[in-house]
Amino acid sequence: MSIAAVSAVTVTLLLVGSFISILLNVNKLATDVENDVSVRVYIDLAATKEQKDTLKTDLKKLSNVDKIEYSSREQELDKVVGSYGSEFNLFGGDDNPLFDVYVVSTESPRDTEKVAKDAEKLDNVAKVNYGGAQAKKLFNFVSAVRNIGGVIIIALLLVAMFLISNTIRITILSRRTEIEIMKLVGATNGFIRWPFFLEGAWIGFFGAIIPIAILSFVYVAAYDFVTKVLQGTYFALLAPQPFLYQIGGLLLALGVFIGAFGSLLSMRRFLKV
Structure with missing residues (x-):
């Protein structure tokens, strides 16, 4: 037994x-x-280096922001080429249609929507993307x-x-x-x-x-x-x-x-x- x-x-x-x-x-x-969701802030193509630095400072001042990483147009193009194929190599130099991007990580994944809306109001921001309804x-x-x-x-x-x-x-x-x-x-x-x-x-x-x-x-x-x-x-x-x-x-x-x-x-x- x-x-x-x-x-x-x-x-x-x-x-x-x-x-x-x-x-x-x-x-x-x-x-x-969930933690992989981040806010992508696309920088205006006409923005100067000083304006980009100012934008980064303004983003850091937003509440619930944890860290900010910069991704240049060239780095964004390399990611696209790596994902979709070498035909995108045609878009090099001044022909590159992509934006410089600040990738903003929030303290909590639930804060992404609020941070995205606040970032849209800042100067020299072309657009902001965080996934919207898909993220929810x-x-x-x-x-x-x-x-x-x-x-x-x-x-x-x-x-x-x-x-x-x-x-x-x-x-x-x-x-x-x-x-x-x-x-x-x-x-x-x-x-x-x-x-x-x-x-x-x-x-x-x-x-x-x-x-x-x-x-x-x-x-x-x-x-x-x-x-x-x-x-x-x-x-x-x-x-x-x-x-x-x-x-x-x-x-x-x-x-x-x-x-x-x-x-x-x-x-x-x-x-x-």
Whole structure:
């Protein structure tokens, strides 16, 4: 029965740990996408260097602005050529139709719309772009991902508690006669309860070791693969350290806590002899 209980804890915590790892990384990627949204301030083609410097100073004075990066017309053209093909090399020198750009990062992704509207009012600004309705849809999507992910994680933890505590209850049920005999010969509730409390904790402990080992191996392999795929982008999975320590600690604590207190709760009916 103990082996069966450890196996049940192992399978349950492996599923819980896998889903939590996936959901937390989905949330991390969603946050990276959200943080990638920035305000692009296109500088008037007729603006002098002094006017560009003045515009940068005015942008820094706006509230909720975190940092500002400058991208010249030539750099913008290189990006277009890299994205759409070498035929855009025709637009060189004075034929380059693109603008010099200030890329403004905000303190919070939600501040982009406000910063964009404030930037439009400044001198020597040709136009401002931050994604508009598409950015709003993105923020709403990221918010929904976080909310749904939180609900799923809580539901998984509750399911894990239910399954593990029921498994522990079955192991105690198979030894109810032993408990009743100890009670009838004068053993106190505390004397009877402690061995089962410790046994439940050990079942939870050993049941958590295997899922932690499997998750660590699989996650490191997946992290290396995804990192290569996402190389050159702003997106990344949660780093194995300290993430694996955190998820391992969570599963270990969850297994021990549910195993120990599940034993105590399951024994109450057998102590009333």
